[in-house]
Amino acid sequence: MRRRLLLTVTATSVLILLAFLVPLAILVGSVAESRATSTAVLRVQSLVPVVGQAPARSVALAVELVNSDDGPPVTVYFPGGVQVGADAPVSDAVKLARTGRTVVVDTESGREVAVPILGLKDGTAVIRVLIGQDQLTEGVFRARMALLGLAVVLLLLAIAIGDTLARSFIRPIEAVADTAGHLASGDLDARVTPAGPPETRSVAIALNRLAARIIDLLHAEREAVADLSHRLRTPVTALRLDVEALPPSEEQQRLVDDVGSLTRAIDAVISEARRPIREGVDARCDAVAVVSARIAFWSALAEDEDRQVDVSLPAGPLLVASTATDLSASVDALLGNVFAHTPAGTAFSVSLEPRPDGAALTVADAGPGWRLTHPERRGRSSAGSTGLGLDIATRTAAASGGRLDRRDSQAGGAVVVVTLGRPGD
Secondary structure (H helix, E strand, C coil), rough: HHHHHHHHHHHHHHHHHHHHHHHHHHHHHHHHHHHHHHHHHHHHHHHHHHHHHCCCHHHHHHHHHHHCCCCCCEECCCCCCCEEECCCCCCCCHHHHCCCEEEEEEECCCEEEEEEEEEECCCCEEEEEEEHHHHHHEEEEHHHHHHHHHHHEEEHHHHHHHHHHHHCCCCCCHHHHHHHHHHHHCCCCCCCCCCCCCCHHHHHHHHHHHHHHHHHHHHHHHHHHHHHHHHHHHHHHHHHHHHHCCCEEEEHHHHHHHHHHHHHHHHHHHHHHHHCCCHHHCCCHHHHHHHHHHHHHHHCCCHHCCEEEEECCCCCEEEECCCHHHHHHHHHHHHHHHHHHHHCCCCCEEEEEEEEEEEEEEEEECCHHHCCCCCCCCCCCCEEECCCCHHHHHHHHHCCCEEEEEEEEECCCCEEEEECCCCCC
């Protein structure tokens, strides 16, 4: 925007300078010609009394005195062909002046002025002066260069003033954009100081109000989630008591573990809802530890359904821009889809690999793939599902600065790749 403003100021200044300086440059040339012509006419007028009354010898001396300077040469043509002064042939202007008219004509050599002297006893004499081209344009080049220099100075001054004004306009807009960027990154405490033109101040005030409104809505949403989670605790507690009342067995122990996992999940939801909003700005966790823990959780069910699990994880910690809770929920959603939409005995694989911009989590199965399991329904709500499907993993990837891609493998199975961004320094 600053560049466009400078271009606008420059273009406007150039047009204004051209509108004034071009006529001035033309006027300078006209004034120089008029000055040279006036000087030549004065030389001629100084000789008119002498030519009209003095003898030829006195006229010759007077003309010689006039031609002694650097002015345009003067020639006097007497009746009968006698010529005094600068040697010059009888031109058409001189012939026309002998008819009694003053003649001013432009030629290739310059401007020729011929003045008739009437009342002589032998006829009409003519005083002729030739103004050269260099005399007609004397001083014009210097004057035009001075005008050009003045134009350059004025243009630079206009650009400097325009740049100062542009900065005063741009700084408040940049402040608004910077604050909007902080808000987009999760820094909901960011505010902008209204400044600049009234329109920019209005935008800044509206942005501050929007940030405050976002915080209010987030608080209301988290309170609603926490309230709902608290309401779930009562039936879950009753379910846990009923399960614990069953006769001890392997299945009873598995139910106890499942109810315990459900209780921990509800507690995690409540904790997430109660967490200060600002804490999620710089989310990070060790993806290797989280994925490893979730695979260990699902391995028992995979063993019961006779599913082969192929796991590939890097050796060291791998930090990603996501909370452990969100990443765990994403892994559970992906593995839950595998168990829900592929028959028992179907093998699957989970791999995590580092990338320059973060990490890539890949979950692939040897099932029928997306095309045969209706991609518009797989990962969405169905009988017995949560209704979230792949949406949890998609949101987690987007929040970290990554994305989720799904496709069919060459063998026909489904493949989901979740790209997770790297946390900031």
